Amino acid sequence: GLPDKTFYTDASKADKLKAYQAHVAKVLELSGVAAADAAKQAEEVVKFETRLAKASKSSVELSRDVSLYYHPVSLAEADALTPNFSWTEFFKSQNVAAPEKFSLAIPAFHQEVSKALGDTDPSVWRAYLRFHTVDSASPYLADAFVQESYEFYGKTLNGQKEQKPRWKRVLGTIESDAGEAFGQLYVKVAFSPEAKAKMEELVKNLAASLKERIQGLSWMSEETKAKAIAKWETFTPKIGYPDKWRDWSGLQTNRDSYLGNVRAATAFNYQYNLAKIGKPVDKTEWGMTPQTVNAYYNPLQNEIVFPAAILQPPFFDAKADDALNYGGIGAVIGHEMTHGYDDQGSRFGPTGNFENWWTEADSKNFAGLTGKLVKQFDQYKVDGQAVNGHLTLGENIADLGGLATAYDALQKASAGKEDAKIDGFTRDQRFFFNWATVWRTKYTPENAKVRLATDPHAPAQFRAVGAPSNLPTFTAAFQCKPGTPMSRTGDSQVVIW
Incomplete structure (x- = not known):
């Protein structure tokens, strides 16, 4: 939830971590959790994320050592590395043919997640997943969710003085989710x-x-x-x-739900990327x-x-x-x-x-x-x-x-x-x-x-x-x-x- 592992581990950023915990509690409360329970769950979520952060690489490491991304393994090797998470079943669930090898970047992180699947109370996982599901959807929900998202990510974390007008935010969403379709209109008038x-x-x-x-x-x-x-x-x-x-012809949107459109675009783009597996690289x-x-x-x-x-x-x-x-x-x-x-x-x-x-x-x-x-x-x-x-x-x-x-x-x-x-x-x-x-x-x-x-x-x-x-x-x-x-x-x- 925070930009870098150092936000969880460095004393100099303790104020941001404290503000983040309050944000987690508020989002959980907005999602229907009682205030007292939301505060307790937020504490558990931050503890859990701190554990994941410690098993992660920093921005410096990820930016300056490209070899970290290249760790080819077989499915059997990957499954042995994470006994509580089956990569074989994961690929099946995504309708992707079992690869001979794939790159499992940052294996130590996946090992820690596997351990967490075995030793972390399900209630913590539920709170963690509930928070992130709602938090990621907040910019596309009702005003209370939008405002809370802005208050932490915009104002507290980045010092933003005021919320962007809604038309700019929506334009940014379209740009993010279907930008190339937008681009076809742009180049007709600007290039x-x-x-x-x-x-x-x-x-x-x-x-x-x-x-x-x-x-x-x-x-x-x-x-x-x-x-x-x-x-x-x-x-x-x-x-x-x-x-x-x-080709964007398979993306279906409507005027019923902003969040629904975002989710439709997310699913469409995910399937677009999955469809590349096993095919020659499209250099265009x-x-x-x-x-x-x-x-x-x-x-x-x-x-x-x-x-x-x-x-x-x-x-x-x-x-x-x-x-x-x-x-x-x-x-x-x-x-x-x-x-x-x-x-x-x-x-x-x-x-x-x-x-x-x-x-x-x-x-x-x-x-x-x-x-x-x-x-x-x-x-x-x-x-x-x-x-x-x-x-x-x-x-x-x-x-x-x-x-x-x-x-x-x-x-x-x-x-x-x-x-x-x-x-x-x-x-x-x-x-x-x-x-x-x-x-x-x-x-x-x-x-x-x-x-x-x-x-x-x-x-x-x-x-x-x-x-x-x-x-x-x-x-x-x-x-x-x-x-x-x-x-x-x-x-x-x-x-x-």
């Missing part, structure tokens, strides 16, 4: 062929610059470079929206909707994906000069490409298989360089609380490599062109200005604390300054004095990709 053509050009330019950076690395051997280039050659870009839209599928202002790298398919909605200011503007576009969407493109070579993406090969393509010496060099970046971000603080450089390492590597690559690509695109000042600023200055602009973000203090514990992205204000402080091109653009915070030199300067 032009010209925007796609420009994006394809930018991707091509960034890719060329990244290849040159890889070839020019001084710390990497020729053997590993050749494999890095082999991975570069298989990058697949996806721009705007899927070539093949998903997208993991984001076209109307999402974001982008991603998928290491399992070695693809970089840019939804239509990110192609708007401040990331991209067809009327803006190259400096702004390269500092915005160009750096995003470079960022996603660099994810293929971050601390986790670098563990996957050209075809998306989990494999080691590094020499031992190069792995050691890489670890030394990334360790310096961990140290840099560990030194940033939000209201006295340190950023976790290890948790945010992958994104920080991608920011650093992506921004440097985008700068290189801008220089190529601008070759032979006059560096005419616009609004009194040079091309390079405008490039870095727009990099900072895309990170304009404001967090509540409460939300910032949650993010520091769970978000693999550093707080936005440090993404704005962290990468450029390592680039000599930034120092030159703004004539920073060497050794000042925005002009790292010597051992404090980090150069990776």
Whole structure:
């Protein structure tokens, strides 16, 4: 129920755990449990969740060790691991053919759940399951449930000042449950062929610059470079929206029940995913909707994906000069490409298989360089609380490599062109200005604390300054004095990709 195991185990978060227990009691009471009984049951639920939390991995571990997700077992091995929970019967119950092997991630957690099935009073299980059933449904129920959900998850946990209007919440639900269907309407009005053509050009330019950076690395051997280039050659870009839209014709909704529609969509999407088992991977599928202002790298398919909605200011503007576009969407493109070579993406090969393509010496060099970046971000603080450089390492590597690559690509695109000042600023200055602009973000203090514990992205204000402080091109653009915070030199300067 809480964002990370540390919310159950760290004394510094005890106030949130206490508030959560009160929330559990209130939800149980709203569901029909007498107040005194709800309070007792809430105490048992929190104790039980604390037990599960202790058997879980933290956000840091889950974000920074992809090998945790890969634990192939046979059905017999899985059943032996969890004697009180039959995986054989589970697959039967889902009408899924018994697999020869499947990945049972975080086996210690499943072992603990199996123990709990044998030693925990059924009344505790009933309270736990009752709470989570009602709590997950609360945003789609009557006002009292909606308000209680907001009071804890919105206000107490994240510092939200007021509830979003209902139309925004409903829109968010549709986006979450049937977003790609929505996307078909979006791209008709918000994504032009010209925007796609420009994006394809930018991707091509960034890719060329990244290849040159890889070839020019001084710390990497020729053997590993050749494999890095082999991975570069298989990058697949996806721009705007899927070539093949998903079929939503089997999803039935009506005007009788909001919760009923949500459950129908949940069941529909669950069956959609189950139907993929045993079939070839559909490489046309997208993991984001076209109307999402974001982008991603998928290491399992070695693809970089840019939804239509990110192609708007401040990331991209067809009327803006190259400096702004390269500092915005160009750096995003470079960022996603660099994810293929971050601390986790670098563990996957050209075809998306989990494999080691590094020499031992190069792995050691890489670890030394990334360790310096961990140290840099560990030194940033939000209201006295340190950023976790290890948790945010992958994104920080991608920011650093992506921004440097985008700068290189801008220089190529601008070759032979006059560096005419616009609004009194040079091309390079405008490039870095727009990099900072895309990170304009404001967090509540409460939300910032949650993010520091769970978000693999550093707080936005440090993404704005962290990468450029390592680039000599930034120092030159703004004539920073060497050794000042925005002009790292010597051992404090980090150069990776």
